[in-house]
Amino acid sequence: MEDEVFDQLVYIFNSLVSWVAAGAMVFGGVVPYIPQYRDIRRTQNAEGFSTYVCLVLLVANILRILFRFGRYFETLLLWQSIIMIATMLIMLNLCTSVRVATELSTKRRSFIATDSKDDEVRIAKRLFLDFDWNYFWSWSRFVDYVQCVLTFTLVAAYITYLLLDSSLFVETLGFLAVFTEAMLGTPQLYCNYQNKSTEGMSIKMVLMWTSGDTFKTGYFLLTHAPVQFWTCGLLQVVVDIAILFQVYYYSRYPQKPVSHTVSLTTSAKAL
Numbered sequence: 001m002e003d004e005v006f007d008q009l010v011y012i013f014n015s016l017v018s019w020v021a022a023g024a025m026v027f028g029g030v031v032p033y034i035p036q037y038r039d040i041r042r043t044q045n046a047e048g049f050s051t052y053v054c055l056v057l058l059v060a061n062i063l064r065i066l067f068r069f070g071r072y073f074e075t076l077l078l079w080q081s082i083i084m085i086a087t088m089l090i091m092l093n094l095c096t097s098v099r100v101a102t103e104l105s106t107k108r109r110s111f112i113a114t115d116s117k118d119d120e121v122r123i124a125k126r127l128f129l130d131f132d133w134n135y136f137w138s139w140s141r142f143v144d145y146v147q148c149v150l151t152f153t154l155v156a157a158y159i160t161y162l163l164l165d166s167s168l169f170v171e172t173l174g175f176l177a178v179f180t181e182a183m184l185g186t187p188q189l190y191c192n193y194q195n196k197s198t199e200g201m202s203i204k205m206v207l208m209w210t211s212g213d214t215f216k217t218g219y220f221l222l223t224h225a226p227v228q229f230w231t232c233g234l235l236q237v238v239v240d241i242a243i244l245f246q247v248y249y250y251s252r253y254p255q256k257p258v259s260h261t262v263s264l265t266t267s268a269k270a271l
Contacts, residue, residue: 029080030087032208037091039202044102046095048200052187054088054095055137056180061085062153063177066160070170089146096142182232185209185239192246196255203247210240 040046061081068078139145163169188206192198217233 027083029084029212032205032212033087033091035204036202037094039200040094040098043200044098045200046098047195048191048198049091049095049202050187050191051092051095051137052191053184054092056184056187057084057088058149059152060177060181060184062149062156063173063180066156067170067174067177069160070164071174089149092145093142096140096145100140178232182235183239184236185243189239189243189246192243192250196250198243198247198250201247206240206243206247210237210244213237213240 036049040049061084064081065078137145137148160169160173185206188201192201213233213236217230217237221230
């Protein structure tokens with residue numbers, strides 16, 4: 001009788017651990033962006049967050065979903081990709097609305113140029129592919145980001161459908177998905193270098209990146225995962241550490257005077 005009770009307790013405990021691990025696997029990647037989202041919404045300043053981080057994660061997770069058609073992997077990772085895509089679209093929506101509100105004098109830009117009669121939008125009539133590459137991923141409307149993501153998804157899905165029988169293509173697709181995700185921190189690293197500051201960037205987000213990537217890389221090494229997995233994981237950790245060094249360096253040795261424009265804008269909005 002006691003053995004049966006003990007076995008039931010062990011079964012319940014194992015089930016609980018499995019559910020917690022599954023939840024961490026699916027939602028763990030989203031957690032680092034919660035403090036960044038709150039900071040942007042509170043300060044109404046998105047300058048410190050690079051939207052190219054969203055681009056990297058959108059591309060990586062779209063490619064990962066397409067990779068599943070060629071090589072099956074567990075459903076949890078599929079849901080992880082779907083939830084991450086939704087999270088990045090939410091971040092883009094917030095950043096776009098904040099930047100348009102604080103940059104009223106900026107000329108409106110779009111992915112698919114249209115002939116708009118709205119004087120506030122001021123988008124000239126162009127052809128579908130006649131857009132300025134200098135402003136790629138720096139558009140003024142959230143719908144333009146959605147259109148770009150859908151275009152990329154359709155093109156990538158069509159190519160995958162044509163070459164799905166090629167094992168070389170499938171393996172390359174999987175590698176591109178992993179490698180693209182490994183480049184996650186590079187847009188933020190470049191954004192900090194370009195601004196000569198880490199102001200507006202959530203340090204909590206980077207700390208969560210670092211801890212998560214370190215844990216993930218250690219897991220790959222302990223489980224003898226394929227070389228590209230732990231190599232890309234090590235690359236992510238190195239980039240995370242470089243960003244943390246930027247936080248230390250720019251806080252200790254400021255490269256430019258603190259601007260009061262953002263604080264005045266935020267105060268005005270608060271009033």
